[in-house]
Amino acid sequence: MARHRPQPRIYVALDAAHEGRVRGLLGALDPSLCGIKIGKEAFTALGPKAIEWARQRGFPVFLDLKFHDIPNTVAQACRAAADLDVALVNVHASGGRRMLEAAREAIGGAEDAPALIAVTVLTSMEDADLAEVGVSDGAEAQVERLARLTAAAGLDGVVCSAREASAMRALFPGEGGLVVTPGVRPAGSARDDQRRVVTPSEALANGATSLVIGRPITAAGDPGRALEAIVAEL
């Protein structure tokens, strides 16, 4: 683990490809309640401008590009991401130890450096999906295996389902340790393509340090209200 920027309790996943939609959502959300996650859809369509718009409104930004490539390529991508002045960057733990170490070295450990975390098993995957790609002992075991590798490489934490969060907090303890959990669904909301889902309050109770929530907020008639309702539940 290294020194890094503080993290918000909620990152809203701003998955959109059009400037008007992105700016509209940014305007509807309260920066005192959340950070913004810019992922593949918004970044591919709009580039670093999307990060800049969020930062101008006062949101900490999680650049969720899940780098997964040879060590040199991932290190250079991490350097470029750090230059965008974001709070959080991620890679895929399945890229292996040397790739994780290269990412760690590239990001460094300055106080204003982004935190660096690794995706273990996507929250859209359940045990049957993992079996199809050759992982026969289930999500929990695979998350644990990849998280240990991530910790050994000195990263600040992991992305996983909040179902696995308490075991992850033991590997990434204290203020600096990060357990970032997508697949969060308020009771009664649609699961969509997610599989290992948990409610917001259960996620925090299990030890998640930041929740990633997209469609339950962004697809609501009033995204600002939907965010406030989730915060009130916590």
Ligand SMILES: O=c1ccn([C@@H]2O[C@H](COP(=O)(O)O)[C@@H](O)[C@H]2O)c(=O)[nH]1
């Ligand atoms: O394991 C993972 C890693 C990343 N994500 C991302 O989080 C959001 C979730 O959006 P919802 O609309 O709340 O489902 C999305 O941007 C994913 O790319 C994830 O879901 N699971």
